[in-house]
Amino acid sequence: MTHRRTTQVTRAPQTPGLPPVPQARVADVQRLVIDWFSRNARPLPWREPDASAWSILVCEVMSQQTPVARVLPRWREWMRRWPSPADLAAAPPSDVLIAWDSLGYPRRALRLQETAAAIADRHGNQVPHEEDRLLALPGVGAYTAAAVASFAYGRRAVVLDVNVRRVLGRVFAAVEHRPASLTAAEKRWAGALVPAREHVEWNAGAMELGALICTARNPDCDSCPLADACAWVAAGKPSDPTVVRRTQAWAGTDRQLRGAIMKVLRTAHDELATSDEEQAVSISTHLLTAPTAELTADDAEALARLSEPIRKAIAAVRDLDADGTRTARLIDDLVRDGLASRSSTGIRLP
Numbered sequence: 395m396t397h398r399r400t401t402q403v404t405r406a407p408q409t410p411g412l413p414p415v416p417q418a419r420v421a422d423v424q425r426l427v428i429d430w431f432s433r434n435a436r437p438l439p440w441r442e443p444d445a446s447a448w449s450i451l452v453c454e455v456m457s458q459q460t461p462v463a464r465v466l467p468r469w470r471e472w473m474r475r476w477p478s479p480a481d482l483a484a485a486p487p488s489d490v491l492i493a494w495d496s497l498g499y500p501r502r503a504l505r506l507q508e509t510a511a512a513i514a515d516r517h518g519n520q521v522p523h524e525e526d527r528l529l530a531l532p533g534v535g536a537y538t539a540a541a542v543a544s545f546a547y548g549r550r551a552v553v554l555d556v557n558v559r560r561v562l563g564r565v566f567a568a569v570e571h572r573p574a575s576l577t578a579a580e581k582r583w584a585g586a587l588v589p590a591r592e593h594v595e596w597n598a599g600a601m602e603l604g605a606l607i608c609t610a611r612n613p614d615c616d617s618c619p620l621a622d623a624c625a626w627v628a629a630g631k632p633s634d635p636t637v638v639r640r641t642q643a644w645a646g647t648d649r650q651l652r653g654a655i656m657k658v659l660r661t662a663h664d665e666l667a668t669s670d671e672e673q674a675v676s677i678s679t680h681l682l683t684a685p686t687a688e689l690t691a692d693d694a695e696a697l698a699r700l701s702e703p704i705r706k707a708i709a710a711v712r713d714l715d716a717d718g719t720r721t722a723r724l725i726d727d728l729v730r731d732g733l734a735s736r737s738s739t740g741i742r743l744p
Contacts, residue, residue, distance in 0.1 A: 412583040415566050423565060423623050424589050424596055430619040431599030434606075438462065440469070440545075441598075447521035447546035448513075449473055454541045455506050455533070460497050462605075468497055479510035480519045488743035491733065492660050500656060504732055505533030523547045536576075544597050552585040553597040557604025562587060564608060564626035570633055571610070651714045652724050658682065658707040659734060659743045665701050676740035677704070679725060682711050683718030 439445065440453040452472055456465045471493055476482035482490070487504060494503035512531050513521055521542065522528050528539035540551040559572040562584055572580070589596050607618045615621050615631075626632070644650055662675045681693060697705055715721045725741055728734040735744045 412567055412580060415587065419623070420587055421589075423620060424587075424592070426619045426623065427599040427603060428592050428595045431595055431602055435598070435602060436462070438466075445546075446477075447542060448477070448479055450546040451509070451521055451538070451542050452506065454538045454545075455502055455509075456497055458502070458537075459499065464496060468493065468495055476510075478519055479513035479521070481510075482507055483511035483514045487732070488663055491656070491743055492663060495660075498653075500733055501731055502533075508532040509534060521546065523549065525549075525551060541597075544594050548594055550588060550590070550593045551597070552581055552588055553601065554581060554584055555601060555604075556610075557608075558584075558597070558600045560610060561600050561604045561608045561620075564613075565620050565624045568625035568629045568632070570626060570631070646714070648720065648724060651711065651720055652728065654707070654711045654714055655682065655721065655724060655728065656733065658704065658711060659741065661704050661707045662700075663743050665704060676737045676742040677708070678740040679722075680740075681708055682725070682741070683722045685717050686712070
């Protein structure tokens with residue numbers, strides 16, 4: 395398929411890498427994306443007609459930098475336990491962190507709880523419709539506000555995540571990757587590409603296409619409905635010389651160690667909170683931070699009294715930080731971030 399009609403041009407800003415696009419070509423691409431989405435959309439529960447705005451907001455927060463496969467079980471549990479903002483707002487923070495589990499960046503869980511409290515207190519337990527009111531909520535940024543306005547309430551909004559930006563950049567501007575930071579000019583340019591009707595399907599379809607087909611590393615151009623309309627394909631799929639591909643570091647990082655410390659606290663809370671111990675169970679900071687040579691017989695006895703899962707979690711922390719210096723610093727960070735609390739006997743979930 396070719397696209398040669400050039401009689402009408404969109405009013406998209408003429409900024410470097412963001413060319414004005416013929417309106418007829420925009421309409422063709424919109425139709426292709428919307429039709430493809432109608433046939434290929436994944437049957438996700440937050441896309442059901444009866445999905446609440448709250449459930450969509452939770453999904454959007456959970457899905458940031460996290461694959462859908464990991465989000466699904468956690469989202470289902472959250473909707474079962476906290477079906478409204480007021481339910482989440484009233485939950486103990488320790489329960490919220492445990493339910494967040496393997497989604498990563500656990501501060502998002504506490505920020506989502508703050509969002510829930512604001513919705514319950516300021517908006518009668520109803521997620522706002524308008525983007526500006528959504529943006530006024532704690533923890534809600536421009537992407538989340540636009541996504542909720544579009545997917546929950548059917549409002550025309552410019553929903554730009556990394557997947558959508560990649561699709562638009564390749565199809566209309568022949569660039570492999572967009573810069574990391576979204577500019578106001580790019581948002582205006584993308585806004586001119588959102589149809590007046592079927593804008594929800596366009597937003598969801600472009601996002602789905604970027605997640606499943608037009609991926610960052612191995613785009614499946616043979617299966618892409620936009621292959622014949624794609625400027626990047628027509629240009630020979632040029633690589634971006636400004637992008638250095640690298641695998642995100644994990645082993646040995648502070649993020650890995652923070653996750654290991656949080657696993658200790660979650661495991662201890664899960665196993666001991668229903669016992670005769672205090673509700674929020676503490677783990678001795680000394681057991682996490684003391685160099686092996688400084689562990690005493692009393693420390694060994696204290697470890698022996700803990701369950702095997704807790705001992706394994708503690709051992710994982712110690713394996714990552716032999717002298718305990720980083721662990722001590724990261725514990726301070728976790729307390730400051732509200733992800734952990736200190737007690738007279740050690741460290742625990744808040």
